Amino acid sequence: MIRTEAECLRQSLKQQHEQLAAASASLLNSRVQHHFMPHRMLLQHEGITLRVFEPSGPTTQRPLVLCYALVNRPWILDLMPDSSLIRQLTEQGLRVYLIDWGSPCRSQRYQGLEHYIGQLMHRCIQAAMDDSGSNSVDLAGVCQGGVFSLCYAALHPEQIHRLVTLVTPVDFHAHDFTLSHLYRGINIKQLVSAYGNVPGALVTQVFSNMQPMRLGQLKHLHTAKRLSEVPASQAQFLLMEQWLNDCPDLAGRALEQFVELFFQQNSLLQGEFEAGPMQVDLSRIEAPVLNIFGTEDHLVPPSAASALEGLCNRSGYQALPIKAGHIGTLMGSKALKQVPAAIHEWLQAKA
Secondary structure: OOOOOHHHHHHHHHHHHHHHHHHHHHHHOOOOOOOOOOOEEEEEEOOEEEEEEOOOOOOOOOOEEEEOOOOOOHHHHEEEOOEEHHHHHHHOOOOEEEEEOOOOOHHHHHOOHHHHHHHHHHHHHHHHHHHHOOOOEEEEEEOHHHHHHHHHHHHOHHHEEEEEEEOOOOOOOOOOOHHHHHHHOOOHHHHHHHHOOEOHHHHHHHHHOOOOOOOOHHHHHHHHHHHHHOHHHHHHHHHHHHHHOOOOOEOHHHHHHHHHHHHHOOHHHHOEEEEOOEEEEHHHOOOOEEEEEEOOOOOOOHHHHHHHHHHOOHHHEEEEEEOOOOOHHHHOOOHHHOHHHHHHHHHHOOO
């Protein structure tokens, strides 16, 4: 029950003001900077970096390639030592190769999905195979990177041993896919024509506007209480805020193709489509698929992610729903107790 007595409201506002003041004062005196856990850079080409994280225990020869999205930075997968999907995967004995797409320069505005998937991603996977001495890889894709991974697995089925999709949209016309409704109303050609590479700050604003109260005032009020009660959480909060507001610009042509093909035409669910000279037929995917998604994900709702089952050989498909949101599925404390171990078990299972 919400109490509306004047004195109760006054005390509540006073308490919230004190919490905000205390949290703000503490944060102003805090300085944090993200650093990846120890790794080596295997490849740098056209702004992308392929980072290699070595296992901390016995390992298998086959590498795990992690393909992140073009949106935001991949270091959310290695935020802090106790909030790191990559660290836990290496502790499971996996050698992890992370594709970091970097930021496009002005000349890359004309590079489409056929370049990102057919050339840059292909080069990274070839480098991982050469480095590990393996003739195939396990491939895991996150969100938009999951879409890229599905496309790549269809284009080069002989190179993909097993496939993992994390918080990956497949049915872009799912009724509760709010982000898709927003993108379907955008004149993407006009936007790309005006900007070239679309500013990352504009994309960040689109995400924030999906839940303005929850991601704005309410978040700050709830966070202030937690920061004042648990000072140790300040570093994670600051890193998360840095990550949320550090979206790189998006290459114009690639974004235009992605919006038209998937958000507007729902081509992924149809199973066949063309992106420039690249022809994708998802029925060519041979790798078993583990589909991990958040049951409370407001960016990629379960209805959009679980549709992948209809495109896969059911005998080689497994779903792992996680009681978490979009980011929580990747680095939440509860998810990290399930997801890395499930990925390791899936990759080591016999066909």
